[in-house]
Amino acid sequence: MKRLLLLALLFPLAAVASEAVNPDRAPIDIRDAASIQRGAKLFVNYCLNCHSAQYMRYNRLEDLGLTEQQIRDNLMFASDKVGNTMSIAARKSDQAAWFGVVPPDLSVIARSRGADWLYTYLRTYYRDDKSATGWNNLAFPNVGMPHVLWQLQGTQVATVEEKDDGHGGKHKEIKLELAVPGSVSVAEYDGLVADLVNYLVFMGEPAQARRAQIGYAVLMALGVLFVLVYLLKKEFWKDVH
Helix, strand or coil: CHHHHHHCCCCCCCCCCCCCCCCCCCCCCCCCHHHHHHHHHHHHHHCCCCCCEEEEEHHHHHHHCCCHHHHHHHCCCCCCCCCCEECCCCCHHHHHHHHCCCCCCCCCHHHHHCHHHHHHHCCCEEECCCCCCCEEECCCCCCCCCCCCHHHHEEEEEEEEEEECCCCCEEEEEEEEEEEECCCCHHHHHHHHHHHHHHHHHHHCCCHHHHHHHHHHHHHHHHHHHHHHHHHHHHHHCCCC
């Protein structure tokens, strides 16, 4: 159960979200190395057994300030070489037989779905006795996968309210309430999800933070150069009338 976190995440199951939900703003900060480290630990413990990340190498985690030994001791459960990619041992044919579909690779899932959507998706599961799994999701209506993190988050239930749509009609609005608390508080669970999504964002582009730093340095250099060029221009044209 522990390693199945993102088995529930974006499985290309039969249903496609037919209703849109305004996603919550994900508290993502690619400069927060501690958050990304926590997210990486969640990923390798809960996700990597079923989902691969074949475009991400373990040694890229050194960009977060981790040493090779720390990576080996705490984050390498599916490989023995730090230069390997985050692949899994399960064969696609076996996974297709077990689950009906092959779990998607999550290397660039944050770039595909967006951090806000992922953050909302992992927090909006609720009980639905009409579904085959007993679960549904606000961000992914009729989702085919159960809520793997329910022991952490607890059990949410949905209440449906009818509200005036402003045009003389009514529209239904679903609200979630925590019926059975999980092993962590609501704030702690939101923090865990934020760390995981932060890592997924990092994994989609590990050089993003470094690239941004280089970009700022280049802009500052261009700013200084502009001042020098402007002063040089004034000096050359001071006698021209």
